[in-house]
Amino acid sequence: MTVIRLCEETDWPAVWPLLRATFETGDTYAFSPQSTEAEIHAAWMEAPRATYVVREGGTDDGRVLGTYFIKPNQPGLGSHVCNCGYVVAPEAQGQGLASAMCEHSQREAITMGFLAMQFNLVVSTNERAVRLWKKLGFEVVATLPGAFRHQRLGLVDAFVMFKTLG
Template identity: 40%
Template structure:
């Protein structure tokens, strides 16, 4: 697997798994009816932010991450990131590689920490992955997310010093 900068021409391959993940409404705070063009604008971030794709040996896009400054001004030393993995490739280390990549990017860019603002508490795979990479739950907004199957569940704020 190779992680490289995302290009506009990667968007159709990203959209193929981005759209069903967003439509499912289980892990992202995006509108479930988010359109393809608007989704591209939200995901393919301009510099100094960065969007990458994970590509398998056959050249297939199997995951993606976007990384950016989480806050402005006197809190601009805090980074954030978001991740999506093609469900056909879950459990194969794609998410771990993408998360580690974003952490390396943030360190190299001089960020002091990373903060994930809205990790759905029922997304146990993501919570476990982030914890294994050194993130901790700082707090949980009770009933901050209306999950389509579980009803109102918490949203974790997760943090890792870099």
């Protein structure tokens, strides 16, 4: 059993290694592979409206299986659209966790008053994520040619994906 709950500062020591390992690959997120713990903490824990964690067994001592954040995509007049970022532990991939977190984030976004959700930089070569987001009702509304500097493949396209909520 897994439970998605608000991430607390006490979760950070277990969340950080997962984020570091994901960002170091340089193939799905725009964070620099050399990002420091302080930089990622600020981006993942401090800047968002809320951050969530999934722990194995739903207990505080269970292994971290995933995490996501939710925040306004833009300030002021664009703040009714939210943005989220999701990370699933490699050993938990393919078990429906990303789907569960995305569905959870949509419910949370509606509760927070957001009207839509936008993913600003979905790497085109991350076919698994693109397929999942489409399955969950997101549309590619723009292609950004060469907008992502993939660590192995060089410049690749990125998508802006959007979904109206509720």
